[in-house]
Amino acid sequence: MSQPSEDYVKEFNADRITEPARSALIIVDMQYATGHRTGALAQRMAAEGNTITDWRFDRIDALVIPNTQRLIKAMRVVGGKVIYVTIGAALSDCSDAPVHMRAFFQSVGNYEGQRAHQIINELAPEPGDPIVRKTSIGAFASTGLDHLLRSLDREHLFLTGVSTNMCVETTAREAADRGYAVTLVEDACATTHKELHEGTMRNFARFFGKVRSTEDVIDLLS
Template sequence: MDNMEKQNTVLIIIDMQRGMADPKSGRRNNLSAEENIRQLLAAWRVADRSIVHVRHMSRSPLSVFWPGQPGNEFQDSFTPLASEHVVEKNVTDAFVNTGLERWLHVRGIKDLVIVGVSTNMSVEATARSAGNLGFATTVVADACFSFDRLDLQGKPQTAEEVHLHALSNLQSEYATVLDTASLLG
């Protein structure tokens, strides 16, 4: 896979915080996402490639992602190493008011691999911005997940449907959508 072959490809892991496992989040799809993210993280670490961990810092004291709450902490498997960059965001898009774009440009990084949660929120928003900013962007479908949602008409949408719609929105227009095996292949 071209992105895995490029030494200067960064892995961006979005919002893999303890709060994502909170039952309040609801039913989700892709129960193997964490294992796939761990495989990608391990591959990037072994290859000594750049890794960016994105953490959502909610502006609402009622949120599990409010700073200082246990839900705001990274899941143990995704705790950044001292050498890995951490971006803190307050909105879904990891590029908004975080300095991420500048950090990437300063290092000459043009290729991004995006994983994390949730597919239809922070992953999609970040991938859209990345594509619009000219980065060659890959989203790893089986290293992301979504939650059940109601559509605008109040009709239930399964997490699988939400996930698939978000990835379909990204494919070809903003990003290339692959699975973990294809990327690491």
């Protein structure tokens, strides 16, 4: 992918995309490990009597899941690609993960073959949807995502998922630095604290890309 042309930049900033089939919806880490109220992180917090993740899971239920479902449908209608990014280890001792991630993966049982590693049923992939497993916070650092996107000739990326200020943001920044036109879908992302979510959106919109609502993205693709 070459550097964006002036027309490409204008299109990214406009109200319509002329080639929506060159878009991709990237759904980040919507797994039972940390992306569902019945999952490992939620169960651990409940057992500890800890309410710190309440805002996160309320938002996932009310916004992230239904809005991502709408975005999946809209992306498929225009011929765009739906790509799932997951996080977790391949090995049960998590030794294939970076040192700073191993303890967390182990604490929620996030490795291949475990329920925590599975994508939630509400957003289950369809046959042919790429699933890219990462072990790092950002997807580009530990996967072939860049190669996949370039092979599929995708230039407009729309990111949803968890956590806003961690895996979603890092992946979005990495994508922007590689020349993709990146949009964070504000009402389809969640994290533990409202202020972290809002801070990410403000910062990302300054230099990295666009922040749009689900409704705005659907209009943009239409």
